[in-house]
Amino acid sequence: MTGPEKQENPSILERGWLWFRDIPSKPIAKLCDVARRAIKVAEEDPRRLIHSLKVGVTVTLVSLLYYLQPMYDNLGASAILAVMTVVVVFEFTVGGTIGKCLNQGLATLAAAALAIGAQHLAILTGKRSEPYLIGLFVFIQAVAMTFVRFFHNVKAKYDYGVLIFILSFILVSISGLRMNNVLNLAQARLVTTVIGASTSLAICILFRPMWAGEDLHKYVAQNISQLGNFLEGHLDQCFKTSCDAEIEITKPSIINLDSIIVDSKVKEETLADLARWEPGHGQFMFRHPWKQYLRIGNLTRQCASRLEPINGYLNSKFQAPKEIKCTIKEAFTESTKALKELAWAIETMTEPSSASPHIENLKIASRNLKSLLRSGVWGDQSDVLQIIPVAAAMIDTISSVEQIGDAVKELSLMAKFKSRMAEIPSLSVAID
């Protein structure tokens, strides 16, 4: 059934006939649909295609272990584990892959060691009670480790490691019941895991690496810049024919802040968790202050949720006494500029000194707005329900922008952003 027919909501009989009629064209339509979606997914972020190719190459490389006779002779059927390790461990970002490799490596090592210990203990008690004791160990271990997965910080960072620990412990300790040499099994498992993990790591880092840290860095800057665009959109819509019409801005649509308010927190925290595993790269040191990005992200979200109500009050028919309207416009303009300067400062890792004058202007605008509102100079009382919420949201927003400015300044000190001085040539280009 193709798209348009679906929307008509036909009866069951009709649907049955349509289904029957469409049998020949169905797979083709479906394939076309999947292809269209695939192109969309790839266009959204072309790195997805690169990642898929990298996984394919790594899997094929590692499966050579299984083709090559000498490797197979040494590792036996365990060789397949190397391929499995690649599939499970190879993540989109370098941080994700390193984190999973470390988790897998350490968990396998710890579990194998413990399981061999348990095995020896069980053998000491005699051949007869051995399976019972192993069963008991498996039970206790499974209960304890499953429970540990509920710990908040374990769940966030080591969930995969704990899962591998449970699996490896059971594999090694149970296999001991049937095999004479558990050590060989444990060793083969370890070697193949190391081969799989190290190949994944090498290909992940060496060919077109995707850094979680870089993504976080860009994402935080982009969200701040989105706030600026939001204000700019309103500026264009509502204050065009205002006190001074010399500045012409051509942003057509109002930006939706919902995605910043609701979705950004999880994304930022995930990226920051992954970025912590990453070594230094490009402009980022090993211990780059990723936590500060989360702080900036929180303030951005706060600012977005303060700005969001404006949508309901501000439209092209916004009427207010000229003085108030000019002050609100001033606040909009300066906030837009300040936010864009801050976003630019993060993106280019430059000191955010260019935002300071705008933030100073904002403080003045906020004071002016408050005193204007308190003096009650509105000619036409009927708009007070529209003016004051906008003004109040704007006053809140200004204090949010100030806080974002401070947080970015802190970040620039922590991460040693380059001085503005060195940037003057490129700066003038950016301002032009």
Added chain:
Amino acid sequence: MTGPEKQENPSILERGWLWFRDIPSKPIAKLCDVARRAIKVAEEDPRRLIHSLKVGVTVTLVSLLYYLQPMYDNLGASAILAVMTVVVVFEFTVGGTIGKCLNQGLATLAAAALAIGAQHLAILTGKRSEPYLIGLFVFIQAVAMTFVRFFHNVKAKYDYGVLIFILSFILVSISGLRMNNVLNLAQARLVTTVIGASTSLAICILFRPMWAGEDLHKYVAQNISQLGNFLEGHLDQCFKTSCDAEIEITKPSIINLDSIIVDSKVKEETLADLARWEPGHGQFMFRHPWKQYLRIGNLTRQCASRLEPINGYLNSKFQAPKEIKCTIKEAFTESTKALKELAWAIETMTEPSSASPHIENLKIASRNLKSLLRSGVWGDQSDVLQIIPVAAAMIDTISSVEQIGDAVKELSLMAKFKSRMAEIPSLSVAID
């Protein structure tokens, strides 16, 4: 190093000495700390302990396969796969376990069939080119499936299935190079997967099942009730000595709405995805309208983000002309009642008719508030910056509460909530 010493931030030398000095007491302190946290995790939700025990029992049961000689003779080393399936598939909620079982089962089946097909195709081309062709298939499959994982709806529901597909395809097709009878391997793998999955399912559903649907149901109701508590807290703090002081409410602290605004979306969507796998249970049918809960959740979040700014404006020093203050208080009281009635209606699955009078009152209060504000009757202009944002937030909140009321009414029709009439005896108890 124990807690208090950490906070003093000593120099490296001091820290070294402290570390050395604390060696004997360290493991004990660490153990005590872990134990305390474990108790806290178990107290937050005692079902976590039950889940851990269930996993332990299932793992131990399934590992019997490996102990018992006749089973081992038939399944061989593949028996270990059953235990692994349990560890990977057994989730906290029934929906999660069913979803993973279906994913694992279907993906294994499809991948095994395809891999055997690929194997036969490769054999047809001759013994020499077989490994190359298999390698090519593995490569293409890995690239395609890794890419498919980026599709939004695949990632949300079938990510695990795709992973298992990749693993199973590689396992079966590569093993074919070394074994004469791939069918046997595929069959053993399938049987063990089925044994592991079905044991997990049985234990998950039969002993103290945790239903994702029930969790979602309770969570949505609880969030609405939290909004009521938030309003009640403010009512208590700010309007105590107001126009009529007869109602005495003893809610001490102001509730934080951040967790509703920021965290609830992901939790609700995850639970709704899991609930869709669940069969009918208790008061819930098989196709219970879980999507409607997401709609209610969205409206609740919207209401929370409209209420949140009130925190900044409302405090015990809130001053306003008596008429306005009484109307705002009326809006607070009626919103509290309406929200609590709605939460109660969802929780007990009763028609939300008891909320209607409160919602009607709210509409009147909203109209009164608007006309009062427009008539500009405040005696003391200096508070206008405090009064209007609160009033505007309240007017927005009222329209949100109305929308929540409508959405709950829709839910009650969709899910056939029981009529209010049948509930009168228990109702009167609840109101008392």
